[in-house]
Amino acid sequence: EDQVTQSPEALRLQEGESSSLNCSYTVSGLRGLFWYRQDPGKGPEFLFTLYSAGEEKEKERLKATLTKKESFLHITAPKPEDSATYLCAVQSPRDTDKLIFGTGTRLQVFP
Amino acid sequence: NAGVMQNPRHLVRRRGQEARLRCSPVKGHSHVYWYRQLPEEGLKFMVYLQKENIIDESGMPKERFSAEFPKEGPSILRIQQVVRGDSAAYFCASSSLITDTQYFGPGTRLTVL
Numbered sequence: 001e002d003q004v005t006q007s008p009e010a011l012r013l014q015e016g017e018s019s020s021l022n023c024s025y026t027v028s029g030l031r032g033l034f035w036y037r038q039d040p041g042k043g044p045e046f047l048f049t050l051y052s053a054g055e056e057k058e059k060e061r062l063k064a065t066l067t068k069k070e071s072f073l074h075i076t077a078p079k080p081e082d083s084a085t086y087l088c089a090v091q092s093p094r095d096t097d098k099l100i101f102g103t104g105t106r107l108q109v110f111p
Numbered sequence: 112n113a114g115v116m117q118n119p120r121h122l123v124r125r126r127g128q129e130a131r132l133r134c135s136p137v138k139g140h141s142h143v144y145w146y147r148q149l150p151e152e153g154l155k156f157m158v159y160l161q162k163e164n165i166i167d168e169s170g171m172p173k174e175r176f177s178a179e180f181p182k183e184g185p186s187i188l189r190i191q192q193v194v195r196g197d198s199a200a201y202f203c204a205s206s207s208l209i210t211d212t213q214y215f216g217p218g219t220r221l222t223v224l
Contacts, residue, residue: 032211043115043202043215044154087154096167097142097211098156099204
C-alpha cells in the first residue's frame with residue numbers, strides 16, 4: 001500500500017535557525033512528489049514538485065530534495081512568516097492522479 | 112487570475128440534512144479532485160472528476176456521498192443525511208491537461224450538529 005510518513009510532527013525553531021523536514025514514502029514507482037504549505041483555516045498552497053532522485057528545487061528560504069526513499073524540505077534562516085504546516089504528497093503511476101498525503105509537519109518559528 | 116473557488120466557506124447542518132459543497136476550478140482546468148481533512152488527520156482523497164465523468168471515486172464512501180462535474184457550472188459534492196462524523200474540512204483541487212500540479216481551494220468547513 002502506498003504510504004507517506006512525515007517527521008517530525010511538530011518543530012519549533014528560533015528565527016534564523018535552519019532545519020530540515022523529512023518525508024519518507026513507499027510507493028510502487030513514483031510519478032511525482034509534491035510539497036505544499038498550509039496555513040490555519042486555509043487550503044494547501046503549492047510549493048514544489050519533484051520527479052526523480054537527485055532532483056532539487058528552491059524557492060526563497062526553502063529547498064526541496066529527493067532520493068529514492070525520501071524527500072527533505074530544508075529551511076534556511078527561517079522567519080516567523082514561515083510558520084505553517086508543511087505537507088508532502090505522492091502520486092503513483094498505478095493510480096489515477098490522486099495525491100496521497102502525509103499528516104504534515106507543523107512548524108513554528110519564534111522571533 | 113482567479114484560483115480555485117469554493118462555497119460556502121462554512122456550512123452548518125443538523126443530522127439528517129443534506130450538504131452541498133461547490134467548487135469552481137481554475138479557469139481552463141478540466142480536472143477536479145475532492146479531498147477531506149478530518150481534525151488532526153491528513154488530507155484524504157475522495158474523488159477525481161473530469162467534465163461529465165467520474166474518473167476515480169475509490170476514496171468516497173459508497174453511501175450518502177456523490178459528486179458531479181457538469182459540462183457547465185461548478186463541481187458539486189453532495190452529502191445526504193449527514194452524520195456527526197461527516198464534520199470536516201472539504202477541499203477541492205484542480206489541474207489542467209498539461210500539468211499534474213493540483214491547486215487547492217480554501218475549503219468548506221462542514222459542521223454537523
